[in-house]
Amino acid sequence: MFELVRARFTTQSALVAEGLACRRGERLVFAGLSCHLPAGGALVLTGANGSGKSSLLRLLATLLRPASGHLLWDGAPIADDAASYRALVHYIGHLDGVKPAITPRETLEFWAGLRGVAANRTGEALAAFELERVADWPCRWLSAGQRRRLALARLVAVPAPIWLLDEPTAALDRDGEARLVRAIAAHRAAGGMVAFATHQPIAIDAAVFIALDDYALAADAAYATEF
Amino acid sequence: MATSITGGFVALVRRDLLLSLRQGGEIGLVVGFFVLAVVLFPFGIGPEPEVLRRVGAGIVWVAALLAAVSSLDRLFAGDHADGGLDLMVLSAVPLELTVAAKCLAHWLTTGLPLTIVSPALALIVDLDPEAIPILVFGLLIGTPGLSLLGAIAAALTLGARRPGVLSALLVLPFYLPPLIFGAGAVEASLAAEGARAHLLLLGALSLAAGVLAPLAAAAALRDAVE
Numbered sequence: 001m002f003e004l005v006r007a008r009f010t011t012q013s014a015l016v017a018e019g020l021a022c023r024r025g026e027r028l029v030f031a032g033l034s035c036h037l038p039a040g041g042a043l044v045l046t047g048a049n050g051s052g053k054s055s056l057l058r059l060l061a062t063l064l065r066p067a068s069g070h071l072l073w074d075g076a077p078i079a080d081d082a083a084s085y086r087a088l089v090h091y092i093g094h095l096d097g098v099k100p101a102i103t104p105r106e107t108l109e110f111w112a113g114l115r116g117v118a119a120n121r122t123g124e125a126l127a128a129f130e131l132e133r134v135a136d137w138p139c140r141w142l143s144a145g146q147r148r149r150l151a152l153a154r155l156v157a158v159p160a161p162i163w164l165l166d167e168p169t170a171a172l173d174r175d176g177e178a179r180l181v182r183a184i185a186a187h188r189a190a191g192g193m194v195a196f197a198t199h200q201p202i203a204i205d206a207a208v209f210i211a212l213d214d215y216a217l218a219a220d221a222a223y224a225t226e227f
Numbered sequence: 228m229a230t231s232i233t234g235g236f237v238a239l240v241r242r243d244l245l246l247s248l249r250q251g252g253e254i255g256l257v258v259g260f261f262v263l264a265v266v267l268f269p270f271g272i273g274p275e276p277e278v279l280r281r282v283g284a285g286i287v288w289v290a291a292l293l294a295a296v297s298s299l300d301r302l303f304a305g306d307h308a309d310g311g312l313d314l315m316v317l318s319a320v321p322l323e324l325t326v327a328a329k330c331l332a333h334w335l336t337t338g339l340p341l342t343i344v345s346p347a348l349a350l351i352v353d354l355d356p357e358a359i360p361i362l363v364f365g366l367l368i369g370t371p372g373l374s375l376l377g378a379i380a381a382a383l384t385l386g387a388r389r390p391g392v393l394s395a396l397l398v399l400p401f402y403l404p405p406l407i408f409g410a411g412a413v414e415a416s417l418a419a420e421g422a423r424a425h426l427l428l429l430g431a432l433s434l435a436a437g438v439l440a441p442l443a444a445a446a447a448l449r450d451a452v453e
Contacts, residue, residue, distance in 0.1 A: 063313055063452055086317045095310025101249040102242070113238025116231020116319035138249075 013074050014038045015060070015162060015193065020069035022055045028067065029055050030215035035208070039161075040188045042204050043195035047212030053197035054093070056212065057164045060195060061091035087115070091164045096151035100140035104131050104150045107139060108157045115158045125157035129179055144171040152180060155187070163187065165196035177202070235320035236328045243332030247301070257298050257337050258344055264290035265348045276353045283352030284362055284413035285406075290348075291341050291366060292402045295373040296395045298337050302329055302381040304390060307451060316452050322445040326382070330374045330440070338370025354413070361416045365409040365429055372433035375440035376401045382447035404432055 014036060021031035029052035037043050045053040058064040060071065062082050071078040078085045098107060105122060112119040126135050129149040134142060142150065148171045155163055163184070169177050181203050184194050247253045268286045272278060279286075306312045315325050345366050349359045380398035384390040412425035 061313075061317065063316060065453070083321070087319060089317060091313060091317055093310055093313060095308075095313075097306070097309050097311035097314050099242075099246060099305075099309070099311070101246050106242075106245065110238050110242045111314065113241075114235050114314060114318040114320065116234045 013161070014041075016072040016075075017060070018070045018072065020056070020059060020071070021067040022052055022059055022064065023067035024055060030212055031068075033069070033210070033212075033215045035210060037162075037193050037195060037208075039191045039193060041193050042184070042188060042207040043193075044202075044204065044207045044209050045195065045197040045212060046199075046209060047216070051212035051216050053212055054166050056210075057091065057093070057166050057195065057197060060162075061089055061164050062086060063091065088160050089162045089164060090155055090158070090160045091166075092151050092154070092168060093166045094170070096147050098139045098142070098147045098150055101138060103136050103138055104142070104153075105135045107150060108153060111154050112158050115160075117158055119157070121157050121159075125153040125155075128156045128183060129153045129176065145173055145176060148172055149176055149179075152176075152183070155183060161192045163192065163194040163196075165194065167197055167199065169198060169200055169202060231319040232321070232324065235318055236324055239315075239320065239325060239328035240332045240335075243329060244335060246305075247332070247336040253298070253301065254336050254340050257294050258340050260297055261290050261294040261341050262344065262348065264293055265351060268352070279352045280354060283349065283354040284358070285410040286352055287345055287348050287354075287362060288366075288406050288410045291345075291370065292373065292399070292406060294341060295337055295370065295377060296398060296402075297391075298333070299377040299381045299394050299398070300391050302333055302378055303385055303448065303451075304381070307385045312448065312452055316449070322448055323441040326378055326441040326444040326448070327437075330371075330378050333378075334371050334374040338366070338374055342366040342370060355417055358413050358416050361422045361426075362413050365412045365422075365426060368426065368430045368433055369405045369409045372405050372429075372436040373402060375433070375436035378444040379440050379447065382444040382451065385447070385451040405429060408432070 016037070017033060017035045020033040022029045033056070035043060045056060047053055055064060059066055062071075062078060062085065073085050073088075102110070104126065108122045108125055109119040112122065126132050129152055131146065131149055131153060134146060139147065139150070148168075152168060168180055172180065184204060187194060265286055268282075269279060272282070303312065306315065316322060318325070320328070342363060345363055346359050349362055354362065377394070377398050380394035381390075383397065384394040387393050408425045408429040412422035412429065415425055416422040
């Protein structure tokens with residue numbers, strides 16, 4: 001599945017975070033967070049609003065820089081070669097990046113082009129999230145749930161081993177959620193890894209849970225000693 | 228790796244062009260703004276052909292600058308607001324080249340159409356027909372610089388409350404050199420001094436902007452994503 005990125009991906013690959021701290025403006029959101037995400041693994045981030053779930057996912061995607069701590073991929077610091085690490089990552093945030101004027105098919109083809117891969121999996125991706133019927137409508141006609149399905153279809157359209165999903169089930173109906181669960185299971189069976197933030201219980205086997213609230217307390221303590 | 232970068236570059240340009248063509252005539256808006264701005268001047272300063280002929284090239288250039296500024300928010304603001312910028316940062320294309328691709332698409336939908344309609348506007352301001360090719364050629368090599376310099380301002384003002392006005396304030400001073408040499412080329416050719424020096428400098432400005440603007444704008448975009 002990951003023939004394009006095999007050079008940097010083996011079944012022994014792991015994403016490791018050591019002592020991560022995240023600062024947003026003046027505030028330390030969390031501190032002292034370490035985690036280990038092996039091939040085939042799943043990480044579920046829970047915590048109250050503002051506890052830093054989204055920030056942690058953006059840190060793992062290298063969209064944010066950690067205030068302290070390291071990210072390691074295969075034992076090597078990601079900061080040394082961020083470009084080839086980024087080619088392994090799918091980040092799906094709250095915002096879906098869907099343009100109203102173009103169609104779902106064109107959107108997926110653009111995303112594939114942006115990652116430098118052939119757009120030959122577009123049909124499969126549309127089918128995986130049942131978007132064939134609306135594939136050639138302008139995206140402005142899509143509902144919120146359909147737009148979310150389109151964002152998730154990117155996971156299938158462009159193979160990449162690390163999926164970082166920020167509340168992926170928001171706006172999804174029961175069928176959409178089932179399709180996502182199936183996609184995640186197939187991805188992990190093929191050696192892929194997934195980390196996602198959620199408020200809803202979701203049927204994921206053998207997942208490691210991280211409660212961000214615990215690290216927020218550590219951050220408050222660190223903040224108190226700092227000032 | 229190189230092919231995936233090229234593929235990504237082409238995908239970016241293609242999509243931005245597609246968006247411009249589909250989204251309610253954005254090219255028409257820019258060209259309409261340009262034409263109206265030029266047409267307003269004869270009403271303001273009187274229709275005497277001698278006066279218009281004297282200031283015509285300057286008027287066309289100023290209108291082109293304003294039209295370019297009015298379209299800068301198209302460059303990054305949409306992708307910043309809808310999360311598309313995150314995907315671009317994580318893409319196979321280095322962010323500097325992403326900026327270059329977006330500037331190319333922006334120029335194809337602003338600078339190029341402005342250049343194409345400029346001969347008609349030159350007639351409105353009664354420019355000497357012999358100077359019209361100089362004006363058009365100046366716009367052709369000068370407007371890419373406007374898109375590139377504008378990209379820096381557009382990237383720096385992402386997340387600001389009135390990004391349009393702020394980026395206009397930031398970028399207009401930097402548009403002075405293209406304005407001086409672009410209008411100056413026409414003046415020089417009318418005075419039979421030869422426009423070569425002005426056009427060379429105008430081209431040099433665009434080339435320098437082509438190297439420096441992607442670096443500066445990419446740095447600003449990285450900051451905006453954080």
